[in-house]
Amino acid sequence: MTTTNHGSPGKQATPADAPSTAEQWSPRLWGTLIVLCAALFLDALDVSMVGVALPSIGSDLKLSTSTLQWVVSGYVLGYGGLLLLGGRAADLLGRRRVFLAALGVFAAASLLGGVLDDGGLLIGARFLKGAAAAFTAPAALSIITTTFPEGPARNKALSIFTTCGASGYSLGLVLSGLLTSVGWRWTFLMPVPVAVVALVFALRVLPRQAHQRGAGGYDVLGAITGTAALLLLVFTVTEAQQVGWASARTIGSLVAVAVLLTAFLLIEQRTAHPLVRLGIFRNGSVARANLTAFLLMGSYAGFQFVVALYLQQTLHWSALKMGFALLPAGALVALSATKMGAIVDRFGTGRLLPLGSLAMALGYLLFLRLGAHSGFLGLVLPTMVLLGIGFALFYPSANIAATNGVADEEQGLASGLVNTAMQIGNALVLAVTTAVLTAGSNGGTSTSAQLTGYRDAVLLVTGVALVGLLVTAAGALLDRRRTEVLRSVPDYDYRRAADSEAAPRERV
Template sequence: MLVHLMHVHVASSLVTATATPPPFVPDDQRDPRWTPRLWGILAVLCLVMFLDGLDVSMVGIALPSIGTELGLSTTSLQWIVNGYVLGYGALLLLGGRTADLLGRRRVFLIALAVFAAASLVGGLVDDGTLLIITRFVKGVAAAFTAPTALSILTTTFREGHARNKALSIFAVFGASGYSSGLILGGLLTSAGWRWNFLMPVPLAILALIAGIALIPRDKPADAGGHDLAGATTLTAGMLLAVYSVVSAPERGWADPVTITLFMLALALLTAFVLVERRVAHPLVRFGILRIGPIVRANLAIIALFGSYLSFQFMLTIYFQAALGWSPLRMALALLPAGLIVAFGSPYMSRVIDRYSTQRPIVAAMVSLSAAYVWFLAFGGDATAAYATDILPSVLLIGLGFMLAFSSIMSQATAGVHDSEQGLAAGLVQTSGQIGGAVVLAATTALVTAGSHTADGMAAATFEQFRPGLTLVTGVAVAGLVVMLVPSRRRRRDAEPDPVADEVLAPVAP
């Protein structure tokens, strides 16, 4: 129903849009009511957020069918997921800053077109290697659409109530996409796994057409230049770092190749830091990392994504391998968490308005920690009842996500100049992706280390997962501690470079 309502907003906005739209005034303080065009812009951004969540969960459900038809091994199947993570996590920071330097509208629309094309090709290929390549390309495209969408939102809606409300709606569609993907993935896979790749194509095209009509043109940042050396070292370093993390559990953390890759990634990222300190217009201004609340928001999203992704990974394997649950039953078991986020997030703007961002994030970390402790205590028994032993953990996780996502995004971008909103958005999303990948890799290593079978999963028992669950609980508790530590530095403006002080006003297309 939520998706249908937002599609209505898109359709109505397209009807009212003309070739020469009226002047666009994003400052909602001048007009407390949002115009149809403003709703339409938010609808486009939310639809893209929905597609990101939808894609991740749908493809995960289809992996066994893909492996059977294309003759892929388990290792190859993992790269259908990891290929996306590799492109997405490695280029997020570059994607956000590129939007600042080249223009948010331009970068967003080009990346969205690439996403749609890669989805179409992925649904038509008959070769596993080509499929993995399309997944990597989709990840790269998402690395540009995700932070650019967030920076368009934060520059379109004024900081305060309007932005908090928009972020809350934005969060709804991320959760709705993921929740819908769990169910749709099971249904579409029964009709053929290719539909999992083809179904997002018309939605992406709809978002592209609506974006062209509705998103206002914006001026690229006057400052920033073209930091080619910084872009090269950052991209190569992040690619190697993410690849090292996602491949380490399979190859071995102490393997010479793994160690060499980590050393090369560290060398490239060190070179990036040195370059950024010397160039006149750095790709990433490190001064933003001196703002305490922004740093804590980035650490909090590592705890949020890292703990949940690892928990879901273990839960999926344990319930299906040890307890014999079907993928659809597994999806339905996790669905209440997504529903809580979907239906509760619209009210988060009021919560943030009243309590700011610190208290909701603290409450979220408490909720997540309690969820994992509860499952450790009661959920691992093979005779555990879903309603009393498992569902409480699922509900607490949903509550934690509902409280955390909008609050973290708001805290991570508040007080940042418009010319650096893409950088702030890319930074927090990179923290979530890279942090989540690191925690998941460590969790995978702990789980497989406790296995006594050849594939590490065939004879899964709860005791095998206990060390991983303990790590996940520790990550959530660490996030809580970080948020409770008082900041020594009060929030202040992110101090953009003097030559970038001009406020960027969107220009109607």
């Protein structure tokens, strides 16, 4: 396959040990990739690992369902709300420096979360941990995209990297089941030694000159208004079920959210060094990848919350049994890690994203058959297989599509954007799912009331995934039409067209 750079005028970084498409990767390059994968694995693991432990946490700390979802939302809001600032900090301060500092904070916050006895303090520790992850994730991704040249080498590295993240997200449910059977605090403490070991190795293997410090400043005001808007929006959606959607409090909060978002957009347009250069969304691949990431990750977060409550509170499964029941999805994602680079090269993200979206939507639809006596083989297994296939196709494809064709100096922004979209989707769709579940059960504790709430919530996440399918299908059609138009040009390079279809890259 011909390797061409279809990106913007920014020069592609090529470190001394950067691989060409025909060269074997050096041990140092593999070491760098493994360390970065370990960090992303922990970031994603922490989003999902608390899921199985939620009923135990709620029972031990006396937390209501609406408060309990903040144990998840606190992390993903810290993560998603500060990712763009994290990406900007990586571009300005140096990716290696930001990665190392944030990984240390992540380890400390993990330890803190494991020893706290107060629900409010636990949520605060989760927010701090998410904030640390907001700096490690874009720094790690931009180290990869500036170390491996665009094309097959970068696709391979990104596929391994992002599939490790998807594996962490999926396997977190299994590990949580094992750890929760001992005690829910171990779900918070387990990442500590892994983060410390990763930090030690990172000091040795991460390239010191993989990045040249960029010019400009920090958009702190943009970060404050953007994060505040997200926090307030999730809080409003979560509390609206109790205080009423038409109440003065809910309406006033929504107005405040609109004001904060408007202020954020105005700041981004007028500041000299914006947190988000809004023009980056003119790249159709970037825009669609971010929207798809928002929808599909959000649908899975909402589904995970429903599954944890349904299997443990309605079917009375143990945390360990639930963890093993969800193993097929995580196993499929993990086993696909080494193959996804070749699959993306062959079929292209434009084809894989719709397939991943379809598989996830079908998995949710099958779960609508849930009942008071549902079993593993008839209900859980087929859903988990489809979700595993969908995640394996969608997750690396979205990350590749969101960073291809972006100038080197904006790789931190691009990687921060797609991760932000995922975490905002997690928080917002989870908040809406919680509200729908509560409304569907109407506060009842009977099995019938619970099942009604669960079905309403699964219908919601299915609808979100179907919207994701529509977005990706529209993108695939646009890519096909653009290729047909280009092929009608008399002197068009057909070999380059084939490469573009296999690994789409767009000019910005």
